[in-house]
Amino acid sequence: MAAKHTDYLQRILTARVYDVAIESALEPAHNLSRRLHNKVLFKREDTQPVFSFKLRGAYNKMSRLSETERKRGVICASAGNHAQGVALSAHRLGCRAVIVMPATTPKVKIDAVRAFGGASVDIVLHGESYSDAYAHALTLQDKQGLTFVHPFDDPDVIAGQGTIGMEILRQHQAPIHAVFCAIGGGGLISGVAAYIKAVRPEIKVIGVQTVDSDAMLRSVQTGRRVTLSEVGLFCDGTAVKQVGRETFRLVRDLVDDFVVVDTDAVSAAIKDVFEDTRSVLEPSGAMSVAAAKAYCAQHKLKGETLVAVTCGANMNFDRLRFVAERAEVGEAREALFAVTIPEKPGSFRRLCRLVGARNVTEFTYRIKGPEEAHVFVGLTVNGRDDAQKMAQTFERAGYGVLDLTDNELAKVHVRHLVGGPAPRSAQGRSMAENERLLRFDFPERPGALLRFLDALSPDWNISLFHYRNQGGDSGRVLVGIQVPPADKRAFSLFLQQLGYQYTEETDNPATRLFLN
Structure with a gap:
């Protein structure tokens, strides 16, 4: 009423x-x-x-029931906080509670309800959704003479x-x-x-x-x-x-x-x-x-x-990774771009110089063809206006740019799908011929990426690059570099002088399955 x-x-x-x-x-x-x-x-x-x-409302409702109503018990439908509030309230009041939850409810939530309610609670799993559980709860209410504890409309x-x-x-x-x-x-x-x-x-x-x-x-x-x-x-x-x-x-x-x-x-x-x-x-x-x-x-x-x-x-x-990834975008502290650059040695270095001293949150690139390359870029910015200025900087340099900051598909899926095997030429040769794949730990500080690129021989082409800021002291970077067999010794010297920790992954089984 x-x-x-x-x-x-x-x-x-x-x-x-x-x-x-x-x-x-x-x-x-x-x-x-x-x-x-x-x-x-x-x-x-x-x-x-x-x-x-939720505990407040559930307990206030249940504490006002008559002795007869409490003896018969209460029922609710919930897969979340309301269920836990009813469970604890039932335990404190010595009242039986039937809690109907969808059959798809994660075990951690079922265990939490059981822990709060103990022997006072009967858990019934029914249906695929809250609506299914709610309808079943109403049926059980009628059959068993239970009092329904609504999550909000009471x-x-x-x-x-x-x-x-x-x-x-x-x-x-x-x-x-x-x-x-x-x-x-x-x-x-x-x-x-x-x-x-x-x-x-x-x-x-x-x-x-x-x-x-x-x-x-x-x-x-x-x-x-x-x-x-x-x-x-x-x-x-x-x-x-x-x-x-x-x-x-x-x-x-x-x-x-x-x-x-x-x-x-x-x-x-x-x-x-x-x-x-x-x-x-x-x-x-x-x-x-x-x-x-x-x-x-x-x-x-x-x-x-x-x-x-x-x-x-x-x-x-398990939601924390998703939340952390989206938080910077939500605060307008990260902008995401797709930047198109010429596919030739030095283009990636030039792109990085345009970024300058900004903190890079993500770089993902895979060689695609002989003419141009598409790079997925994440940058730290100071608000939407700053992101727009960065897009204009890319455009003035002659690069095609697409702002993906508000693109849900890009944020949830595309950023993880960039890459894959390198394409083949009309003659059937891989575009990433003589590719060496290495996993680096870059120092998480401005200039670390440019130092890497400046030390790289102009004769070696980057065919794959993936980096995502994880908030640690070092950045985990996967790099594909096309190194001719004759340059094997020079490449070893480059790695030694660079001084970054690395692991070669060229022969990793996962490389052969997904990247070769």
Whole structure:
């Protein structure tokens, strides 16, 4: 049953959450604040016992059930943070909980739910998606007389999440310009907005959605709840196709504005939070930080206080490589280009001289034909304008250039596919004849690549080059060099005088399979 806006203040003030939840810190983000010229505070919901805010709403709902309802038990459908919140709440309340998860749920998440809930929890794996699990949960609810604990569309769940807003205003009684909250189904921002607008209505409450999971924004714009056909899964904690009835009503009436962010911006925000706190957020948990940055830039804010609710830290470890790769692009600190250069000795060196003292994040090249070569280049830049200047530099030098910084295909796939076997001429001879393949450790400092190229004989052609900055003290570089047999001794002397650690990979089985 829907509650009046004014009812939520009392619901939040009397919410039972602290039997299991902590009052999370409102922590200053010193580095980010200096960069944005505003005071940024992180509301650290990622430090809750289940590493997300979901525990608050689940426990508040379950603690208000009658003794009879608790004895019968509760049920929910979730593959993420809500499942863990229900599991821990059931354990604390001595209440049976059935948690329905898709059969495709990773084992690490299943184990986490089981660890939090112990003997109180029965896990049921059903279907291929959340929708399948949700439908099955409703069937089990009817059959077993269980109480459904909704992840967001329930006044008691919303009130539990609203205690976050109550804590923010208690912890920071000075002026606040805006509070940023990620939106999936809308439970978090509904509760936070209900409290803040009742107590300090001058504070803006800003909702955050991703470009590929923006059901709430579209619903508010349309004036009715819309259902998305597909949702993006990078920020899986907010990947909701349809928002709740009650949350839609509250957000429509109480939320001041929305900010939409993309994968690169969220990845950059994860890095920002790590640099300030040494904590790693899940993508959904960093959406509010990405939005605060975008909002500052859009409105040219200075000297204001902004609060970002960092709402979760259930990050899969294997996602970190992807996040690190996309963070620099999201911060506009890396630009990606495809540069076309003449296929002749010295062209690669000339390209590197154009780059100058800039930090190279990636060079990938494979000989393609007798006339021209295509090089995939990543460079450190100072914003979009700087990237555009670099593209103009390449163009003035007579090189064809294509800016790939915003090209999703290039960022996700093409950068890893550049290379392969060298083509053959019409006579059947390899374009990379007499190729020696070597794996180098370059010192990770400006000038290391040019030193290598300057020491290289002009008679030796580079037929393959791959480098990607990995953030270490040395750069791992794979180079193919066409060295005539008569130059074998001179090439050995070059390697000795260069002084870089190297391993010859010409006869590596992987070389024969994929590069020869």
